[in-house]
Amino acid sequence: MSEDIRKGLAGVVVDETAISKVNPDTNSLLYRGYPVQELAATQPFEAVAYLLWHGALPAWDELAELRAEERRHRALAPEVRAAIDLHPTSAHPMDEVRSALSLIGAMDEAGSGSVLDASGSPEENLARSVRLFAALPAIVAYGQRRRRGQDLVEPRDDLDYAANFLWMTFGEEQDPVVVDAFNQSMILYAEHSFNASTFTARVIASTLSDLYSAVVGAVGALKGPLHGGANEAVLHIFDEIGSADAVTDWLDRALAEKRKIMGFGHRVYKNGDSRVPTMKAALEALVAHYDRRDVLDLYEALEREFVERKGIHPNLDYPSGPVYNLIGFDTLTFTPLFVAARVTGWTAHIMEQQASNALIRPLSAYVGPDERHVP
Numbered sequence: 340m341s342e343d344i345r346k347g348l349a350g351v352v353v354d355e356t357a358i359s360k361v362n363p364d365t366n367s368l369l370y371r372g373y374p375v376q377e378l379a380a381t382q383p384f385e386a387v388a389y390l391l392w393h394g395a396l397p398a399w400d401e402l403a404e405l406r407a408e409e410r411r412h413r414a415l416a417p418e419v420r421a422a423i424d425l426h427p428t429s430a431h432p433m434d435e436v437r438s439a440l441s442l443i444g445a446m447d448e449a450g451s452g453s454v455l456d457a458s459g460s461p462e463e464n465l466a467r468s469v470r471l472f473a474a475l476p477a478i479v480a481y482g483q484r485r486r487r488g489q490d491l492v493e494p495r496d497d498l499d500y501a502a503n504f505l506w507m508t509f510g511e512e513q514d515p516v517v518v519d520a521f522n523q524s525m526i527l528y529a530e531h532s533f534n535a536s537t538f539t540a541r542v543i544a545s546t547l548s549d550l551y552s553a554v555v556g557a558v559g560a561l562k563g564p565l566h567g568g569a570n571e572a573v574l575h576i577f578d579e580i581g582s583a584d585a586v587t588d589w590l591d592r593a594l595a596e597k598r599k600i601m602g603f604g605h606r607v608y609k610n611g612d613s614r615v616p617t618m619k620a621a622l623e624a625l626v627a628h629y630d631r632r633d634v635l636d637l638y639e640a641l642e643r644e645f646v647e648r649k650g651i652h653p654n655l656d657y658p659s660g661p662v663y664n665l666i667g668f669d670t671l672t673f674t675p676l677f678v679a680a681r682v683t684g685w686t687a688h689i690m691e692q693q694a695s696n697a698l699i700r701p702l703s704a705y706v707g708p709d710e711r712h713v714p
Contacts, residue, residue: 358687359530367613376617379523384500387526391687412473413494432482432675433562439478444551458547467550468686475679480507483672516628520621527614530684536560540685544692545699553689570673572601573660583636602657611652618658625665
């Protein structure tokens with residue numbers, strides 16, 4: 340293999356972005372220059388969505404306008420509900436999300452013109468971004484309720500994004516500590532530069548395809564266990580271990596079998612994921628709220644032993660898994676929650692890509708047979 344090849348595009352800079360970066364001096368993830376931990380501590384998710392799309396935090400009237408528009412599009416369209424219902428309840432909910440978003444795109448763009456006009460204007464794509472942001476909580480919430488044999492819960496206009504999301508999922512208002520933890524998780528998952536799903540979205544956008552197609556492609560990338568599926572895997576690990584006193588024996592076996600321990604390590608962060616302390620603090624608040632010290636004991640025991648043995652620190656998926664579990668989300672719902680958060684970052688990148696576009700078309704090194712001919 341040629342030494343010029345960078346498998347997985349590791350270390351390759353393919354474009355510029357003004358949306359986010361990791362500051363190596365402070366090991367902080369910055370959204371448009373703001374450390375994400377500051378945003379999570381002070382902002383509602385709607386304000387962070389506005390920041391990602393517009394480049395600045397909203398003034399009061401701008402936030403009010405976004406909230407009003409988001410609330411107009413919260414309800415699950417009957418056609419989208421019917422499409423979700425066509426999926427077997429044994430299917431992964433990411434399949435439901437992918438189909439629902441594709442149908443939303445098809446309905447929105449029906450009769451809008453030829454494929455040559457697919458990419459849309461900046462104004463059209465911003466409006467589409469807000470509609471997807473608003474629609475995803477209903478899609479994700481209904482998916483979980485359907486698998487539990489529960490009825491659809493209609494949205495409420497008197498609740499903000501995070502509180503309404505939890506209302507539609509569980510059919511009751513949640514304690515402020517729960518809403519705050521969930522809001523923080525959405526902010527922490529909203530954006531992370533040219534990760535696999537975002538790059539997928541930008542590749543599709545670079546062909547001048549439509550925003551919906553780019554988002555659906557990103558959903559497909561996020562479904563993979565090496566990307567969005569990692570938070571599900573963390574809960575499976577916790578379930579497998581059972582309790583803190585079983586960590587040592589479990590880890591001995593797992594390492595002997597050369598298993599990949601999900602929730603640890605990150606290609607970008609070398610000194611630990613900067614989002615983890617904020618999410619762990621939210622976990623600690625929920626542990627106190629639900630009186631579940633056993634969860635934190637297991638969390639800390641596995642973290643301590645794995646870091647001591649391998650020198651690899653947790654990533655955001657490690658604390659977010661138990662956070663979502665304590666709130667009451669099914670494990671299969673974790674990755675759809677990631678979609679609901681990351682759609683803000685994806686759409687910001689799609690619009691940035693199309694504002695200064697170049698078709699993304701890398702080269703490859705051929706290693707197959709030399710030219711040969713049919714006998």
